[in-house]
Amino acid sequence: xxxxxxxxxxxxxxxxxxxxxxxxxxxxxxxxxxxxxxxxxxxxxxxxxxxxxxxxxxxxxxxxxxxxxxxxxxxxxxxxxxxxxxxxxxxxxxxxxxxxxxxxxxxxxxxxxxxxxxxxxxxxxxxxxxxxxxxxxxxxxxxxxxxxxxxxxxxxxxxxxxxxxxxxxxxxxxxxxxxxxxxxxxxxxxxxxx
Amino acid sequence: xxxxxxxxxxxxxxxxxxxxxxxxxxxxxxxxxxxxxxxxxxxxxxxxxxxxxxxxxxxxxxxxxxxxxxxxxxxxxxxxxxxxxxxxxxxxxxxxxxxxxxxxxxxxxxxxxxxxxxxxxxxxxxxxxxxxxxxxxxxxxxxxxxxxxxxxxxxxxxxxxxxxxxxxxxxxxxxxxxxxxxxxxxxxxxxxxxxxxxxxxxxxxxxxxxxxxxxxxxxxxxxxxxxxxxxxxxxxxxxxxxxxxxxxxxxxxxxxxxxxxxxxxxxxxxxxxxxxxxxxxxxxxxxxxxxxxxxxxxxxxxxxxxxxxxxxxxxxxxxxxxxxxxxxxxxxxxxxxxxxxxxxxxxxxxxxxxxxxxxxxxxxxxxxxxxxxxxxxxxxxxxxxxxxxxxxxxxxxxxxxxxxxxxxxxxxxxxxxxxxxxxxxxxxxxxxxxxxxxxxxxxxxxxxxxxxxxxxxxxxxxxxxxxxxxx
Numbered sequence: 001x002x003x004x005x006x007x008x009x010x011x012x013x014x015x016x017x018x019x020x021x022x023x024x025x026x027x028x029x030x031x032x033x034x035x036x037x038x039x040x041x042x043x044x045x046x047x048x049x050x051x052x053x054x055x056x057x058x059x060x061x062x063x064x065x066x067x068x069x070x071x072x073x074x075x076x077x078x079x080x081x082x083x084x085x086x087x088x089x090x091x092x093x094x095x096x097x098x099x100x101x102x103x104x105x106x107x108x109x110x111x112x113x114x115x116x117x118x119x120x121x122x123x124x125x126x127x128x129x130x131x132x133x134x135x136x137x138x139x140x141x142x143x144x145x146x147x148x149x150x151x152x153x154x155x156x157x158x159x160x161x162x163x164x165x166x167x168x169x170x171x172x173x174x175x176x177x178x179x180x181x182x183x184x185x186x187x188x189x190x191x192x193x194x
Numbered sequence: 195x196x197x198x199x200x201x202x203x204x205x206x207x208x209x210x211x212x213x214x215x216x217x218x219x220x221x222x223x224x225x226x227x228x229x230x231x232x233x234x235x236x237x238x239x240x241x242x243x244x245x246x247x248x249x250x251x252x253x254x255x256x257x258x259x260x261x262x263x264x265x266x267x268x269x270x271x272x273x274x275x276x277x278x279x280x281x282x283x284x285x286x287x288x289x290x291x292x293x294x295x296x297x298x299x300x301x302x303x304x305x306x307x308x309x310x311x312x313x314x315x316x317x318x319x320x321x322x323x324x325x326x327x328x329x330x331x332x333x334x335x336x337x338x339x340x341x342x343x344x345x346x347x348x349x350x351x352x353x354x355x356x357x358x359x360x361x362x363x364x365x366x367x368x369x370x371x372x373x374x375x376x377x378x379x380x381x382x383x384x385x386x387x388x389x390x391x392x393x394x395x396x397x398x399x400x401x402x403x404x405x406x407x408x409x410x411x412x413x414x415x416x417x418x419x420x421x422x423x424x425x426x427x428x429x430x431x432x433x434x435x436x437x438x439x440x441x442x443x444x445x446x447x448x449x450x451x452x453x454x455x456x457x458x459x460x461x462x463x464x465x466x467x468x469x470x471x472x473x474x475x476x477x478x479x480x481x482x483x484x485x486x487x488x489x490x491x492x493x494x495x496x497x498x499x500x501x502x503x504x505x506x507x508x509x510x511x512x513x514x515x516x517x518x519x520x521x522x523x524x525x526x527x528x529x530x531x532x533x534x535x536x537x538x539x540x541x542x543x544x545x546x547x548x549x550x551x552x553x554x555x556x557x558x559x560x561x562x563x564x565x566x567x568x569x570x571x572x573x574x575x576x577x578x579x580x581x582x583x584x585x586x587x588x589x590x591x592x593x594x595x596x597x598x599x600x601x602x603x604x605x606x607x608x609x610x611x612x613x614x615x616x617x618x619x620x621x622x623x624x625x626x627x628x629x630x631x632x633x634x635x636x637x638x639x640x641x642x643x644x645x646x647x648x649x650x651x652x653x654x655x656x657x658x659x660x661x662x663x664x665x
Binding site: 015016017018020022023026027028030031032033034035045050074075076079080081082083084085087102104105106109110113114157158159160170171174175177178180181184185188189190191192193194 | 209210212214215216218220222223229230232233236241243246247249250251252257258270272273275276279290311313315316321322323337338339340341342344345348349350351353355357389390393394420423425444446447448452455488511512515608609610617627629630631632635636
């Protein structure tokens with residue numbers, strides 16, 4: 001995983017609550033066996049009509065937001081299915097920061113495994129970000145979002161921050177604790193399946 | 195202070211705990227399916243890693259398998275590739291696979307319990323959010339993403355922030371258990387606490403209302419915990435639990451001695467504290483029907499389609515959201531739910547495709563024909579359930595009524611296989627999600643119980659099954 005760097009980008013405002021992972025990446029695109037190339041299917045049914053033409057009133061089809069790396073949305077973002085394809089699609093499309101008042105648990109966890117920073121902020125701050133037209137800076141190191149008019153602090157678990165900043169491989173880290181896992185297995189009372 | 199059931203299972207599985215942040219948790223059972231695993235196996239290959247415990251890992255194919263004749267080739271090439279990929283991965287890494295022709299194939303959350311793979315007090319993960327189903331047996335069962343699938347394959351552990359315990363207590367007794375079911379209870383809970391009401395928590399369902407339910411109904415409840423946003427749902431095991439798992443194909447040899455331990459330990463201590471609680475009285479609960487585009491948008495069958503003003507307390511954003519849902523569902527505020535006509539009926543999914551679900555639905559269908567305007571299908575949750583149902587003659591009852599009787603799989607719950615709604619079609623579905631396009635692009639899903647779905651198939655519109663003659 002690439003280390004997370006400071007982001008400087010305009011914001012894409014997706015003013016909806018309960019954006020579920022079925023919307024982020026519809027099921028017909030879950031059949032691929034690789035991790036790459038999901039960006040073109042992001043929000044597919046909202047972006048395209050039945051003839052695969054862009055729907056003009058969907059925010060991602062506004063050319064102004066073409067190079068945006070920051071998505072701001074409503075409560076309970078990423079609810080529903082555990083499909084990590086949702087995170088792969090957001091990342092492949094170009095988003096590396098998702099800001100919302102709250103996130104669904106599995107989606108939130110999936111973000112950190114793929115170098116995406118999810119930030120929870122109060123609804124009233126979200127409202128101001130929805131109408132922010134200028135570029136903002138997301139500085140994970142210092143845990144602040146710098147807009148044209150203010151600095152917005154955000155919180156993040158120190159362990160998760162380290163994973164993103166250093167681009168750590170989760171599994172390699174866990175392997176350093178292998179003796180503890182082996183020790184645990186010696187005392188486990190749950191039998192094998194077979 | 196004592197511990198909740200969840201805390202006990204958590205504590206007995208912590209491998210590494212730090213002062214803050216996530217703990218490393220040991221996983222006793224890892225269930226794998228074709229859709230969320232290929233990238234995980236690829237990751238193992240790229241790093242030259244093995245599966246640490248193939249003996250704790252079980253795979254099946256369920257999400258995109260066709261449900262028509264199994265002797266025919268799979269027409270969708272990308273589905274076929276995904277299925278072949280799972281076969282190859284299981285072979286390469288030494289994992290037991292119930293493939294498309296196996297007598298044990300089925301929806302992963304249906305076969306786990308019926309094969310005795312699911313055990314009380316164990317930790318279970320699967321790359322699927324409805325893994326919460328297994329919590330009905332007192333397991334801590336979590337849906338995970340593909341990166342965690344890879345992590346568990348490699349290390350048999352995963353990093354997890356400790357969720358908070360949330361008590362949901364069911365008080366009272368359902369007056370009409372042949373018409374009102376576990377599905378109505380869980381939809382009613384989600385309607386009340388909302389789709390984010392359980393975020394960051396593990397729900398423990400408790401109370402007389404839970405003790406009274408069969409194991410299959412308890413699975414329906416725990417299955418939809420994720421629809422309330424919870425990390426997992428759990429129910430303390432009792433004699434019904436132990437009886438259910440006794441003598442299954444993979445029930446451990448020392449099962450009786452395990453039960454002796456579970457009976458004493460797997461329950462919430464009387465002085466344990468929950469962080470959150472919700473009480474539902476189920477005495478007068480009505481059959482539920484979802485009207486919107488998330489499972490919280492649900493009402494009684496006797497209600498009418500709501501107006502945006504009914505919910506929003508003047509919040510314009512929320513009003514907009516409700517109006518958008520009504521527009522998508524093509525419903526007019528004030529229309530009685532019983533007047534909503536349907537085009538399709540789907541009885542299936544990890545929520546409601548177990549034997550008991552099919553028996554209850556067949557009682558409604560028996561001797562009748564479905565409405566000429568309706569297309570209806572039954573997709574049993576597993577090959578074993580299909581065989582059991584056929585031995586009871588249920589398939590005949592359904593096909594005589596003009597239902598299609600299919601092979602097992604996830605099918606139209608998520609429409610990854612050819613079983614999908616056409617644009618604009620309206621479906622009474624026993625599945626778990628009514629999201630936009632879930633069952634097919636521009637399809638419209640109403641979540642209901644199997645009994646309600648069966649009755650809607652006969653009448654062509656929703657009906658209050660309490661008024662029907664059911665025995």
